[in-house]
Amino acid sequence: MLGLAPSAVKARALAMRAAHPHTSRMTPHPLDPLAPEELAEAIAILRREQGLTRDHLFVFTLLDEPSKEALSAWSPGDPIDRAARITVWDRAQGLLIESVVGLDGTVRRWDPQPGQKAAMLGPEAVACLEAARNDPRVIEGLRRRGIDDPSQVHMETWPFGIDVPEHLNDGRRLIWTPMWHRPTPDANQYAHPIGGLHAVVAVDTAEVVDVEDTDGIPTPQTPGPYRLSETGGGVRLKPLEIIQPEGASFVVDGWEIRWERWRFRLGHCQREGLVIHDVRFDDDGTERTIARRMSIAELVIPYGDTGINGAARKAAFDTGEFGFGNYANSLTLGCDCLGEIVYLDVCTVDAEGEVHVVQNGICLHEEDFGVLWKHTDTDGHVEVRRGRRFVASQVATIDNYEYGYFWYFHQDGTIEFEAKLTGIVLTRAGVPGAKHPSSTEIEPGLLAPYHQHLFCARLDLDVDGPGNTVIEVDAVAQPMGPANPDGNAYTIRETTLASEARAQRDIDPFAGRYWKVVNPSSTNHLGKPRGYKLLPTGANWPLADPESVIGRRARFMYHHLWVTPNRPDELYPAGDHPFQHEGLDGLPRWTAADRPLEDTDVVLWFTFGTNHIPRTEDWPVMPVERTGFMLKPYGFFARSPGIDVAPSEPKHCC
Ligand SMILES: [Cu+2]
Numbered sequence: 001m002l003g004l005a006p007s008a009v010k011a012r013a014l015a016m017r018a019a020h021p022h023t024s025r026m027t028p029h030p031l032d033p034l035a036p037e038e039l040a041e042a043i044a045i046l047r048r049e050q051g052l053t054r055d056h057l058f059v060f061t062l063l064d065e066p067s068k069e070a071l072s073a074w075s076p077g078d079p080i081d082r083a084a085r086i087t088v089w090d091r092a093q094g095l096l097i098e099s100v101v102g103l104d105g106t107v108r109r110w111d112p113q114p115g116q117k118a119a120m121l122g123p124e125a126v127a128c129l130e131a132a133r134n135d136p137r138v139i140e141g142l143r144r145r146g147i148d149d150p151s152q153v154h155m156e157t158w159p160f161g162i163d164v165p166e167h168l169n170d171g172r173r174l175i176w177t178p179m180w181h182r183p184t185p186d187a188n189q190y191a192h193p194i195g196g197l198h199a200v201v202a203v204d205t206a207e208v209v210d211v212e213d214t215d216g217i218p219t220p221q222t223p224g225p226y227r228l229s230e231t232g233g234g235v236r237l238k239p240l241e242i243i244q245p246e247g248a249s250f251v252v253d254g255w256e257i258r259w260e261r262w263r264f265r266l267g268h269c270q271r272e273g274l275v276i277h278d279v280r281f282d283d284d285g286t287e288r289t290i291a292r293r294m295s296i297a298e299l300v301i302p303y304g305d306t307g308i309n310g311a312a313r314k315a316a317f318d319t320g321e322f323g324f325g326n327y328a329n330s331l332t333l334g335c336d337c338l339g340e341i342v343y344l345d346v347c348t349v350d351a352e353g354e355v356h357v358v359q360n361g362i363c364l365h366e367e368d369f370g371v372l373w374k375h376t377d378t379d380g381h382v383e384v385r386r387g388r389r390f391v392a393s394q395v396a397t398i399d400n401y402e403y404g405y406f407w408y409f410h411q412d413g414t415i416e417f418e419a420k421l422t423g424i425v426l427t428r429a430g431v432p433g434a435k436h437p438s439s440t441e442i443e444p445g446l447l448a449p450y451h452q453h454l455f456c457a458r459l460d461l462d463v464d465g466p467g468n469t470v471i472e473v474d475a476v477a478q479p480m481g482p483a484n485p486d487g488n489a490y491t492i493r494e495t496t497l498a499s500e501a502r503a504q505r506d507i508d509p510f511a512g513r514y515w516k517v518v519n520p521s522s523t524n525h526l527g528k529p530r531g532y533k534l535l536p537t538g539a540n541w542p543l544a545d546p547e548s549v550i551g552r553r554a555r556f557m558y559h560h561l562w563v564t565p566n567r568p569d570e571l572y573p574a575g576d577h578p579f580q581h582e583g584l585d586g587l588p589r590w591t592a593a594d595r596p597l598e599d600t601d602v603v604l605w606f607t608f609g610t611n612h613i614p615r616t617e618d619w620p621v622m623p624v625e626r627t628g629f630m631l632k633p634y635g636f637f638a639r640s641p642g643i644d645v646a647p648s649e650p651k652h653c654c
Helices: 006-018 036-050 068-073 122-134 136-144 549-553 587-593
Strands: 023-025 056-063 083-090 095-102 107-112 153-155 174-176 179-181 197-202 207-213 250-253 256-259 262-269 273-283 286-302 315-317 342-349 355-376 382-398 401-410 415-423 439-443 446-449 451-461 469-477 490-496 514-523 529-535 561-565 602-612 622-634
Touching (some): 036 107, 036 342, 036 355, 056 262, 056 342, 122 136, 122 207, 136 197, 250 342, 262 382, 273 382, 273 401, 286 401, 286 415, 315 549, 382 415, 415 451, 451 622, 469 529, 469 602, 514 602, 561 587
Antiparallel strands (some): 083 095, 174 197, 250 256, 262 273, 286 315, 286 451, 342 355, 382 401, 439 446, 514 529, 529 622, 561 602
16 A cells, blocks of 8 residues: 555545546545545544644544435535544553544544554554564574574464453453464465464553463475466466447446446445445336445454464454455456456555555446346247346455455346455464364365354345335245145245344245345335345354354354344444454344334344355465345336346347
8 A cells, every 4th residue: 555645645636536537527425435635634633633642543534424314405516514433542541532523623523432442553563563573582482493584474463362361361452473484575475384483462562471382383384386477377268358349338426336227326434445325226217215325344254273373363353453445455456357447546544644545446347247037938039138237346455365345236126245255264383184173284284274254244225215124034834734735835924023132033044034125105016015135145154152252242143134223323243343342242232222123214234254164275375255145126126127128239149
């Protein structure tokens, strides 16, 4: 990422706007992410008005999104009230502060949050790693393992996903440092894990408070080459080019996208990354709302290894602790999308208040998506339509892993989210050939511990308006008897999830369970409420004990679905600050009130993900794994919205 001085920020912002060839206009909107100059201004106002010093670090600087009421009262051309929600860590006092800063120069909120902890921030990580690298016990431990040059050691700073060691557990912020030997600068960073040597560092003082040196296990030596210079890239196919001779079919106006009959806005923040706002579909001239705001609000990765070499401690909140958007790839350096692509730049603010612009942080394009529908009549008449989908995507690299967030908009009214997981599996050293109950040995002595990637989507749906009800639908076999003499009959059972306690639900693949969100005040041509259904295609089940440290901190993962009434301060399912938190914050805390949900502005929280039992084929770089969910219209349209799609030119077939 590129650090920019405030004067450079403005120039960059102007260049950014000029860089989008498909951006016909740049109409400002209250949901636009804060521009670089706005972020810099918000930080400057807060520093000035609150007398901040170098001891104040910036955790997250996010758009303070306008309320739904303010948004519906706003019209294009009206003045826009811009504000930033800034979380500050006062390291002198060990105090976290939530603030809201208006770009009119006012500090509208300044609320200390005693007891809450900030995750480790950039300069703190640098100081912790330097302290660990220079600790004589670490140097000696490396030397005894045959590593004389500590600069050849890749060290990471990980939060504790299990109990902090008792003698250190006095409320301090702590991290520990898994290490890997990297004998040459281009060696696979995770091929040579150093067994049994970690520093534990107090983040606030950058003091090494413990060095664990259990020794014993040799560093695995098999390299894991994956660079083109090492693999040769010998498998070649003939070129495949996507040509759109008339250009793309979508229009980008600032952060608004119009494609086919869809209209929606994109957003971006350094905590959640890509955000989807205000999704609408043109239904024969009537623009219907579907969703107000959709994001991946948390991503937690609990590791399931009991190994003494630290694997059990690994459990990261990649959204709440790391900030997914902080790690957005600049796709100028590599993007595998084909066709007419438009990129959007995204911005982050680092712990010291510096604004960074990630050029080409979001990719927008269309993809061919095979057959949309087809029928051959008995008279031989054929109607077939090819489908296309619009894709908004982002890739983030968080240490060893890459996560792609892909939002798809289909011509049949479906919205699909797909997470693409790739990168390098996390490794630890083990005894070659020994029994490893919770790891896969992928090379001799190189273990990849079992783990899960659990995403929680926050889906503020507004199906044809804000008053929505959530209904669980199960397919139910009818008992054989007078009403079902042939034993073939089945029906559906619908259960209204009337309150928060009743809306903590799990998948049931045997019943084909899904959840539909309907608007009781908006009925279709059959008098039925219009709806969208959430199809849980990528669900998984957490394997950590609910009373474990990670089980308490990520309690949301023990139900696939939660539903809450929409509240602007209920954004993150594990709470605002999960770092070293005792747990049970977020969804379990809010829903204890068991608030009513019928005909309400509801938010669905859906947890999905993968259970990753690594394979040898996941090494040295894992082929993409996919997981996600779909939102499909259910009585929302009178008929298939794809029925009037024009046929493709048949020049390349038949
Ligand atoms: Cu994995």
